[in-house]
Amino acid sequence: AQKVTQAQTEISVVEKEDVTLDCVYETRDTTYYLFWYKQPPSGELVFLIRRNSFDEQNEISGRYSWNFQKSTSSFNFTITASQVVDSAVYFCALRGGDYGGSQGNLIFGKGTKLSVKP
Amino acid sequence: EPEVTQTPSHQVTQMGQEVILRCVPISNHLYFYWYRQILGQKVEFLVSFYNNEISEKSEIFDDQFSVERPDGSNFTLKIRSTKLEDSAMYFCASSEGGQRGTQYFGPGTRLLVL
Numbered sequence: 547a548q549k550v551t552q553a554q555t556e557i558s559v560v561e562k563e564d565v566t567l568d569c570v571y572e573t574r575d576t577t578y579y580l581f582w583y584k585q586p587p588s589g590e591l592v593f594l595i596r597r598n599s600f601d602e603q604n605e606i607s608g609r610y611s612w613n614f615q616k617s618t619s620s621f622n623f624t625i626t627a628s629q630v631v632d633s634a635v636y637f638c639a640l641r642g643g644d645y646g647g648s649q650g651n652l653i654f655g656k657g658t659k660l661s662v663k664p
Numbered sequence: 665e666p667e668v669t670q671t672p673s674h675q676v677t678q679m680g681q682e683v684i685l686r687c688v689p690i691s692n693h694l695y696f697y698w699y700r701q702i703l704g705q706k707v708e709f710l711v712s713f714y715n716n717e718i719s720e721k722s723e724i725f726d727d728q729f730s731v732e733r734p735d736g737s738n739f740t741l742k743i744r745s746t747k748l749e750d751s752a753m754y755f756c757a758s759s760e761g762g763q764r765g766t767q768y769f770g771p772g773t774r775l776l777v778l
Binding site for chain 1: 695697699705706707708709712720722753755759765766767768769770771772774
């Protein structure tokens with residue numbers, strides 16, 4: 547079975563603090579894809595990043611960075627020098643590869659609500 | 665930048681009524697999806713659609729639900745006889761490629777069933 551666990555339900559930080567959001571996944575597929583989406587208070591889902599299972603290189607985009615560790619089945623997301631505008635719910639999601647002929651539906655974690663206070 | 669659009673943004677309906685939620689996927693995308701998010705909960709997959717037919721559906725997507733691509737641009741989700749528990753945010757998504765493509769989501773339709 548495929549599963550995504552985001553153990554942190556809510557995190558509250560003060561502006562300029564660094565914060566890491568944890569994501570642990572389970573899959574029996576050898577090829578799979580991991581995603582992070584941001585859901586601000588307005589409700590839309592904003593794509594942040596996609597990572598393929600065969601590419602373990604970490605990625606940095608401005609204040610955002612992602613640490614993919616296949617050995618621990620984790621895909622953690624770090625925001626450096628957080629800002630109030632980062633306040634949102636962040637979802638980690640998994641999409642399996644060819645097993646079962648899936649056309650690619652995403653399996654989401656329960657999300658982590660991040661509150662950044664000024 | 666191309667984006668997925670959804671209408672209406674909000675819909676209030678009476679239990680037992682039919683609703684149709686509309687989506688316009690990104691124009692060169694071939695794979696279309698519906699997800700729903702009950703308030704405060706995680707996003708759940710409903711159905712995927714490719715080449716004018718359903719590719720995959722979840723247990724949630726029972727006989728009360730149907731999807732259609734009536735023309736070259738719209739993608740609709742119909743709920744035949746709404747129940748209270750259908751109240752949720754419904755998201756449409758589209759991607760260029762099935763498994764390898766990134767799914768881009770629309771802004772959602774908030775459905776409230778009274």
